[in-house]
Every structure is written in C-alpha cells, then in structure tokens.
Amino acid sequence: GNSVTQMEGPVTLSEEAFLTINCTYTATGYPSLFWYVQYPGEGLQLLLKATKADDKGSNKGFEATYRKETTSFHLEKGSVQVSDSAVYFCALSDPGTGNQFYFGTGTSLTVIP
C-alpha cells in the first residue's frame, strides 16, 4: 500500500540555521510528492511538489528532490526564519488511487530568534 513516514518532531532551531525534515515513502505506482505547510489556525498550503524521479521542487528557499532509489523527499532550507515556524506535512498521491493524498504525521518546526 501507500504510506509516508516523516521525521518526528518537534524541531526547534535558531534563526539562520539549516533545516532538514526527512520524508520517506512507500508507493505501489509512480506517485507525485508534495510538501504542505500549516501555519497556526490555518489550512494547509502547498509549499512545493515534484511529479517524477529526480525532479526538484523549490519555493521560498525550501527545496526537496524526488529520489526514487531511496524513496525519499527530504525538505531542506539553508537559513530558516522565525516566520517559517509551522507544521510541515509530506504527502504523496498515487494516480492509481484517484489522486487520494497520503499524508505523513507532520513535523512541527519552531524557529527562535
């Protein structure tokens, strides 16, 4: 079946530190991979996506590369800001299951000044 395993949180970093949030997946087909971010009291917002192997998604300084050989889609940012404090969700969608999304458990990030 399909599943997403995400790094356990919470994660606390100082401003300008390097961020990595690990995400690995299991899929029966050829999934698309996504990172969503949820700010307090809000819905999920797409952060970035990659639809095939070796694609790199990037947005707002965040990057993630679709690695088929390691079934991973780790999220990275070189220098985090206080405004990046949020919960980050890794997700996959498998075309074989009608675009149903499978989400990881979420990783809470707090950035302190």
Added chain:
Amino acid sequence: DSGVTQTPKHLITATGQRVTLRCSPRSGDLSVYWYQQSLDQGLQFLIQYYNGEERAKGNILERFSAQQFPDLHSELNLSSLELGDSALYFCASSVGDRGTDTQYFGPGTRLTVL
C-alpha cells in the same frame, strides 16, 4: 487565500446529533476531497468527488456521507456523532483527478462533539 471556502468555521454539538459541513471549491476545480485531522489519527483522507461522482473512498465511517452538487460545491454529512468525531475537517479541491494535480485546502471546520 486558497480560494476554497468552508462553512461553518466552528461547530459545537452533542453526541448522537447530525451535522452538515459545506465546501465550495476554487473556481474551475472539478474535484473535491474531504479530510479529517485529529491529534491521534493525523490527517486522514475521507472521500473524493469528481464532477459530481464519487471517485475514491478512504477511511470514511458508514455514519458519514458526502455528495457533490451540480454547482460543484460539496457537503459532508456526519450523523450519530460520537466524542471521537471531534476534529478539524478540511476540504480541498483540484482541477482534475490526476496524481500530479495540486490540492488546494480550505481553512477547515472545527467540530466539537460534547
């Protein structure tokens, strides 16, 4: 603002009752998805509709049902409510139903069952 609207924002009700949550997708989107977010279960896919037809079903209880109307808005009906149904319910929409389509999420409806 994702363009997806959900009403109501908050709902407080009692066990055994029935409620209806409403979702309006982004203009032009044909697919609507419902998700439940709770502390113990995380974010769980419930059901998907595409252009009025049910397309995929996830972990949706038999007490729950949904439909998508000709104007593409969708309603999620929750009946015989239990304490454990307290959660955030999100609606999302996408243009189509391909695996590469981005889903845009609404702000959610927070349901509290007392």
